[in-house]
Amino acid sequence: MTDRYSRDDLKALALDMLTKGGLAAEKAEVVAELLTRTDELGVTTHGLSMVPYYLPEIASGGMSSEGELEVVTDKGATMVWDGNYLPGHWIMTQALETCMERAGSHGIAALAIRRSHHIGCLSTLTRIAAERGFVCMISTSDPSGRWVAPYGGTEPTLTPNPWAVGYPAGDHPVLIDTCASITTVSKVREYINSGRQFDHPWMLDGEGNATTDPTVVNADPRGTILPVGGMDHGHKGYAMGLTVEMLSQALSGHGRAEEVTRWGGNVFVQVMDPEAFAGLDPFKAQVDALNAACRANRPAPGFDQVRIPGDRAAAMVERSRTEGIALPDEVWTRVRASAEELGVALPEPL
Amino acid sequence: MTDRYSRDDLKALALDMLTKGGLAAEKAEVVAELLTRTDELGVTTHGLSMVPYYLPEIASGGMSSEGELEVVTDKGATMVWDGNYLPGHWIMTQALETCMERAGSHGIAALAIRRSHHIGCLSTLTRIAAERGFVCMISTSDPSGRWVAPYGGTEPTLTPNPWAVGYPAGDHPVLIDTCASITTVSKVREYINSGRQFDHPWMLDGEGNATTDPTVVNADPRGTILPVGGMDHGHKGYAMGLTVEMLSQALSGHGRAEEVTRWGGNVFVQVMDPEAFAGLDPFKAQVDALNAACRANRPAPGFDQVRIPGDRAAAMVERSRTEGIALPDEVWTRVRASAEELGVALPEPL
Known part of the structure; x- marks a missing residue:
């Protein structure tokens, strides 16, 4: 069974990581709140999962910290x-x-x-x-x-x-x-990283031929993601x-x-x-x-x-409220690595 | 070579037909103007072509005439x-x-x-x-x-x-x-009338199977047009x-x-x-x-x-201005029939 966490603990974790990473406290508070709400909705690709991406952006100044x-x-x-x-x-x-x-x-x-x-x-x-x-x-x-x-x-x-x-x-x-x-940049990266092909031709190679191969975006000439309607x-x-x-x-x-x-x-x-x-x-x-x-x-x-x-989101919010929030292992792996680097302790599951 | 007509003559024809068909003059003036502009844009499915469809609507009261x-x-x-x-x-x-x-x-x-x-x-x-x-x-x-x-x-x-x-x-x-x-009701009717199939599966039959057959909209259970993305x-x-x-x-x-x-x-x-x-x-x-x-x-x-x-429309407007407006034979066939019924004379081509 997947571990579930309280929203307060997850928000505190995000807040702690973002402030230790250098983001001004009042801004980190808002970011942590919305990331937690996103996990409550079940969109775990865009919740706490983002913190390990934001930290280097804060460090490099790509994201202004104040x-x-x-x-x-x-x-x-x-x-x-x-x-x-x-x-x-x-x-x-x-x-x-x-x-x-x-x-x-x-x-x-x-x-x-x-x-x-x-x-x-x-x-x-x-x-x-x-x-x-x-x-x-x-x-x-x-x-x-x-x-x-x-x-x-x-x-x-x-x-x-x-x-x-x-x-x-x-x-x-x-x-x-x-x-x-048809699909997003993050899906393309996910499929490239896991060595998978799309089920349908959602990509266009650099010559203009439809393909299921996400790696065309790294080829020369560069391929592209097809627009909706293909x-x-x-x-x-x-x-x-x-x-x-x-x-x-x-x-x-x-x-x-x-x-x-x-x-x-x-x-x-x-x-x-x-x-x-x-x-x-x-x-x-x-x-x-x-x-x-x-x-x-x-x-x-x-x-x-x-x-x-919105139906699925509503059901997920209800479940998050009553049972707590679950995050995929892949998210915890990355969040844990970032947290350890910052010396931030992970919360206990419910 | 396809005959071309002056925009004034086409507008006058539409205005004459619509007013004789019972539409109040100040409203017919606006409708005739916009239908003519639509033909100038090259969208001949929605220009004067609509008059034979509007006339029975005016007659039945489906379109309020005043x-x-x-x-x-x-x-x-x-x-x-x-x-x-x-x-x-x-x-x-x-x-x-x-x-x-x-x-x-x-x-x-x-x-x-x-x-x-x-x-x-x-x-x-x-x-x-x-x-x-x-x-x-x-x-x-x-x-x-x-x-x-x-x-x-x-x-x-x-x-x-x-x-x-x-x-x-x-x-x-x-x-x-x-x-x-993916496609429109008028395209579906056009394909049904000409006995054609779509090149791609743009329709869904009543059981939920994709098909190129436009006649599924007349079957029982009724088929549908697929949403964009299919x-x-x-x-x-x-x-x-x-x-x-x-x-x-x-x-x-x-x-x-x-x-x-x-x-x-x-x-x-x-x-x-x-x-x-x-x-x-x-x-x-x-x-x-x-x-x-x-x-x-x-x-x-x-x-x-x-x-x-908008590129094609801009080119068509330019051509309509310099050479006059061309309408497909199919449009003239229907417009001519309606005009004769109303005793309205057709204009001479340029």
């Missing part, structure tokens, strides 16, 4: 911030609070952020606003990253360009969290990718035009208040009707039931 | 309108003017519309705002329609859920116009479909909860002013840098070049 973000533009319902490469969880917590407050007064608010550091699991963020009755959309790109070719092309040009939408429903929030490419209808994923880069880079006024070489997150956040449209109760009634029709669908072969995005 | 739209909610930057099934082009023209004006003062504006009639080609609409320097996003669903199963399910539940984004660039606007399913990663198209229905139905407070049976368009329109973010010139600089990197890509086998959505 300082303030800069308000570039503030028009009330629209804003641009410069994140100065500060921790993304800390920036996004303020971004959400500000956008919710502004959506409360204007009905809608949007914020484009340049030069954030890693913002973690998007569902953890959209969930904060969705649980408070807002519609929240977040999309993010890295103007220094090139992993996806435009549809019809062969050269790495775009990032996978994640986008997420969280919104209220009768039971628990709907949490959509996806991206414009060889068949990849113009649809390409359209999503262009949209995400426009929202996060063009609106924030910082991106590929600067030929950025430092890894960074550009983010577009939008929050809407259903009360400023037809009302929150009618909103939930429509969402619930569609969700019920989806869940009642006769499953296709190979599926046990139709799920709404 | 009357006003109702403002349900107006909070300045957010609005809900009830379109009373009036012509979609006429509603959307007002929607865009209102949203551009509001985005001018608030930086951002969003409008959810219930019970519009058909709004036509989304690119024709987003282009209006993009040419005036705005970012414009439109998505639309029909709460009475069921064509797409949720990912993992087998029963028709969602509409194809088109979404479009138009935004300024240095040369001409980027015009993204796509949907959450059997492989259709959860991504499903996510887009849920998002479009949330924006257009839940925010407008009208949708599947009412068990609507009358065909109608729910629409979500959002307009943003780049000047209320980092500015229009920096916006275009970022868009142009990414577009240039895409267009400069070495083409994949089977492609002559990488295109940005």
